[in-house]
Amino acid sequence: MRARTRFARRTAVVAAVTALGAGLLAGCADDGDDGDSTDTGGGKTKITLGLFGSFGFEEAGLYKEYEKLNPDVDVQQTVIERNENYYPPLLNHLTTNSGLADIQGVEVGNISEIVTTQGDKLMDLSKVKGVNKGDFLDWKWAQATSKSGQTVGLGTDVGPMAICYRKDLFEKAGLPTDREELAKLWAGDWNKLVDVGADYKKKAPKGTTFMDSPGGLLNAVLGSEATRFYDDNGEVIYKTNPKVKAAFDLTAKAAKDGLVGKYTQFQPTWDQAFANDKFAAVSCPPWMLGYIAEKANKDTKGKWDVAKAPVGGNWGGSFLVVPKSGKNAEAAAKLAAWLTAPAQQAKLFGERGSFPSAQAAYSSSEVTSAKNDFFGDAPIGTIFAAAAKDSPVQVIGPKDQIIQQGLTDNGVFLVTKGKSAAEAWETATKTIDNNLEK
Incomplete structure (x- = not known):
């Protein structure tokens, strides 16, 4: 999953809540275009996303929902399955300020390098309308925030242990x-x-x-x-x-x-x-549950369970960043804020199993009522929400x-x-x- 991500979010999402998703093993690439044009030819503003693995936005219907709310917007994504093949070109594109999608995904293991070496190329998303720092876990917000106080990435998911x-x-x-x-x-x-x-x-x-x-x-x-x-x-x-x-x-x-x-x-x-x-x-972490359900002996359904870890911790998670050089940067920032808002994160958890980095989503019914039948109807929503709140603010290096x-x-x-x-x-x-x- 990861050479890219042996240490992050292996999202091969199998079916949330009954099988929470793991890994890059299941990322399927959608052919988007190169992002050179600002509209689709029908008067709509095209917003492109460059992602790795399976963020689940498209599969959960979030793009279509956003387009319905914003009829003048057309959302398109391009996905590279493995982060080890995705991240080096992303770093190169940021360095040269060319070839970038309007929104780019960044894995947690790479966010420090992006913040410290490429932060000046990215929008400060804390200033985008609708973004509320208090909605997010403190430690998740801190991971994408520079020493100067600019927050260049909005958290999508986390991996509480x-x-x-x-x-x-x-x-x-x-x-x-x-x-x-x-x-x-x-x-x-x-x-x-x-x-x-x-x-x-x-x-x-x-x-x-x-x-x-x-x-x-x-x-x-x-x-x-x-x-x-x-x-x-x-x-x-x-x-x-x-x-x-x-x-x-x-x-x-x-x-x-x-x-x-x-x-x-x-x-x-x-x-x-x-x-x-x-x-x-x-x-x-939550993304491991789907992997287990997929790989384990099917006769063991209901024989698995989930218990609190000895100490709160995190393994995995990603971010969305918006390059300043994008032709639709302002519109892209608005979309990134919407995709990572608590309501959409809760919906993504319910549909795809990605555990929210927005703690404001933890009181939603999608989280509080979540159970997993493969794991004996374990109350996964409350277990992982408590673990996420207990996780430390980690020092992440490049x-x-x-x-x-x-x-x-x-x-x-x-x-x-x-x-x-x-x-x-x-x-x-x-x-x-x-x-x-x-």
Whole structure:
């Protein structure tokens, strides 16, 4: 999903509320035009969007709704499936101030670089009529706001963290199955979650591990930290940040003790492990639910559930930005504000499963009444709303994705192959530093 986004929003949306959506794996590209003309030939103003993956706006009918409200507007989008293929050209287009759509999507792992290096090319969307800072989660608003106070991106969705688990496998291992009881067992500390994993292993059903992968566990732990890879001054600190090392060591210990599977997330072997009931739990933002429902054994419908994570955190989410150079910048800003307003975010959640970054949407019926039948009718709306409010304001650096992927794929995963934690850390840091110098 992501080489682009192993650390963000994998939106392959399967069907919200009954199967919340994950990943870039399901993004389908619509052929829009090049955006050179300002109208469609019928007197309408054309507003173009350049997106990656599956934002769901078109599928949820939001473009048609906006066009009905604004008969003089024609909305068109172009979608590139994977962010790794989308983002480099976007950065180049912003640098040259050419070839841009009126509205561009930006993944959370890239927003810091966009804000710090390209912010002067983008409109300050906080000044657009109808945009209210108080509608959004504080930490989401902060991610797209420069030090000078300009907010160049409006949040579309977020990825608040929870723990998805198999009630039947937990029961066979002698563990509680009630989501509230489990949440109390590991409340406040990821170490407690790993301790529950050790208890699971004692009576684990044959051929299963407690959690799916070292990468999934590490991503979740790091997602709950405010400061990870960069400090407030933009300096790379991942090697000297004790919280990063502690998260790495905790995950490495879980891997060494056989509490996590020997899989890399979003790879074919991981998909097969879902289908073959090889693990009992997985760290899951909202977009993961649809992925699980798609990949898991269909006989397990209703056997899955969702519990509160040990600590509030976030994994994923995106933004809309509006280049100043666009021929229809003012009209585009108006559309971006409408698409990210609480009412539309709530509707998008109900239709497509993208969890709102607008906290004002959390009181809507689409969120408060949301349940997921694949996950035993878990009250996903209230669970993820609480998690979103508990998530910290994270310091996001320009190369967060490179660092995080290095720590998972070239780091803790190696422990499952027999490397020590120290050897895995050394390999990860060398790989990351080499990539940062490129």
